[in-house]
Amino acid sequence: MSCLFCRIISGEIPASKVYEDDRVVAFNDINPQAPMHVLVVPRAHIATVNDLAEGHDALVGAMLRRAAAIARERGYDGSGYRTVFNCNAQAGQSVFHLHLHVLGGRAMAWPPG
Numbered sequence: 443m444s445c446l447f448c449r450i451i452s453g454e455i456p457a458s459k460v461y462e463d464d465r466v467v468a469f470n471d472i473n474p475q476a477p478m479h480v481l482v483v484p485r486a487h488i489a490t491v492n493d494l495a496e497g498h499d500a501l502v503g504a505m506l507r508r509a510a511a512i513a514r515e516r517g518y519d520g521s522g523y524r525t526v527f528n529c530n531a532q533a534g535q536s537v538f539h540l541h542l543h544v545l546g547g548r549a550m551a552w553p554p555g
């Protein structure tokens with residue numbers, strides 16, 4: 443198994459996990475860009491947003507709702523936080539296992555770089 447996030451999900455590579463259930467796993471980003479920087483990933487290996495099919499709709503909803511729950515637990519629901527899927531090279535995707543960035547705890551600029 444060569445995918446980094448598949449290896450984290452299986453426990454082969456350690457990560458600072460903050461949540462897991464039968465569909466999704468969430469862990470702290472190793473190179474945090476904000477006081478909260480969590481990655482929410484599906485257990486299933488899906489490379490990019492481009493690879494999502496109709497059958498993944500509930501999974502993606504669960505990922506987004508988990509992001510909101512984690513932000514709420516940390517008190518960022520009111521002040522605000524950002525959820526990001528980077529897709530392919532120009533967006534800066536570096537790990538080709540779908541992941542939702544959940545960033546919070548500081549003011550964020552728009553547009554993103």
Ligand code: AMP
Binds near residue numbers: 470474481528534
């Ligand atoms: P992206 O650039 O959108 O593909 O995001 C990949 C993210 O994975 C980056 O924010 C990295 O810091 C993060 N990352 C890479 N390796 C690890 C790791 N071993 N554990 C946790 N996060 C990681």
Ligand code: ZN
Binds near residue numbers: 446448486487488539
């Ligand atoms: Zn994977």
